[in-house]
Amino acid sequence: MLAYALKRLLSAVPTLFLIVTISFFLMRVAPGGPFHLERPLEAKVMENLNRLYHLDEPLWRQYFLYLSNLLRGDLGPSFVYRDFTVADLFAAGLPVSIQLGASALALALLIGTFLGCIAALRQNSAADYLVVGIATFGITVPPFVVAPVLSLIFGVSLGWLPAGGWGDGALANKILPVLTLALPQIAIVARLIRGAMIEALRSDHVRTARAYGLPTRIVVAVHALRAAILPVVSYLGPAAAALLTGSIVVETIFGIPGIGRYFVQAALNRDYTLVMGTVVVVSLFVVLFNLVVDLLYAWLDPRVRFNA
């Protein structure tokens, strides 16, 4: 298994390299630059800034410079947030995003699995329709509607929770963002579990377990769920990567200092190194979680074998 994991990680290197290359040149093709402000800088200042950040050198040299720095783990200084390196910004923001994302993920798995199981066990009953209704609602109503509405209800009208802000990670400040992040995931997990569970409950091994006289909750929780969780696992790979690297919408609306908001800001500001850093971090998460999914999959489903 270790050999398989290593091989998978190695095969991701060319993909990552291509992603970095494409992003680097795409970013540079776009007009404007990090120091093109509304009030133009003096020519001399501009020249010095460009020299400081190696922007005056030919593009291919900048590219190789960036690559060699990247290989040494140096993401470079941020162009717009002066005095900060990209690594500093991530060190401050990533834990916040990961905390929120992981909580939302855990919540979504718990509630989604529970709802999905209930719906599957009582297929075509009122409870089933309720779950399917909630799931459709969660998928169709986008987070940028849910977030302001939640903050309007709980933050402004009822005043139970802060309407926004991070408050140094106080629990009350996390509830609404986590809920907003979790809602669509709950919906998707519930739908996936419901579909897979209905199939799993009809399968031979579950029938055998029932025939042995095992109580329903054991049959569902141990035997059926193991098969039903498979589609969720493969869905959660990319979803986890997206959740843990922060959500632009949630971080903007609730004013949370994660890394999700850097992406759009940095692209608009032409903060080259920060954009590249975000791309690298997000891609790393995607590659890593795809690997985790494959390993988990093989562990859950003995029919899957690594063909290393």
Add this chain to the structure above:
Amino acid sequence: MSLAEEPVTLKEPVSGRSLWQDALARLARNRAAMASLLILAVMALASILGPALWPHPYDRVYSEYVRVPASLEAYPHEDRIVPEMQRSLARARVDIGAVTVAGDTVRAEISDEEPIDPRMIRYVERSDLFSRVRLAETSADGRSAVLEAEVARLFFIAGTDGNGRDLFARILMAIRISLAIGLLATAVALVIGVTWGATAGYLGGRVDNVMMRIVDILYSLPFIFFVILLVVFFGRNLVLMFIAVGAVEWLDMARIVRGQTLSLKRREFVEAAEALGVSDAGIVRRHIIPNVTGPVAVYMTLLVPKVILLESFLSFLGLGVQEPLTSLGVLISEGAKNMQGASWLLIYPSIALALLLFALNFLGDGLRDALDPKDR
């Protein structure tokens, strides 16, 4: 059994039903899908005809009615008529006597040291509250007169926004733009995805490997980055939004079509065409693409809401369509900024978007169930 005894009679030859007729019949039995179809038809019709028929143009600014709440009653409220008339007349620099309101007519007695210039009625006409302003009963010396005006009764059933534009008209326009982007971007994704997938699947081998590797790589690129770059690079332009979103969403389509093509190209009719010497491009065009229509149609109906959501998301970030044009995402982001004190600005566009997405999703699910042979 009586079956054997019954004489076999030849009935009218049963005409076969095609896959599509079967699917449509199944779809017609799906109540949620049919209700969604109805809602969609109503919304589409309203968004196409509505802006032309609705009394308020979507970009008309009513400066007297900034951020008025949604109401089924006509504006202005009675207690606003007299002060507003006095305010307009004060601008005209005339002395104001009694102002009376009778039904829909306002009468104001005015006087001045100079003879009254009849052009002063422009000051009153300019207000959104009054129409058909006229000077009646001008005295002989022209220094006093009675000004008559009709009260313009306006309905803002969804309220107005921060610039005094009718929200309902803007929602109609936003639905039109969102639907148009959804359909056009889906069409772009369709053309690229089907061509790419069919070519990769049909040619196979090394070409397939390279083409699908490209799809994999693009897949792992954070898509938002792409769209933002395109928007930043080419400026915020409606047509570009279609292309940018379509160019991002074709990847899934390419995968689906390739998978279908791989299984299709081993079939006899394709081999027959090959044996007859039809060119590769001809086989892809005439035999492969028509046969992948089913899964592609399902994916398309589910892609439209996805694109609408994506466009709304971009608009929410401020990268979408430009004022005075609008889309549901723009309206919602405005609403989110104004939700304290003007909650209708958030609520009505959100309802419109949710309804649209609900209907599209239910229709897509219904179509999938109808076309899925497993369900038969």
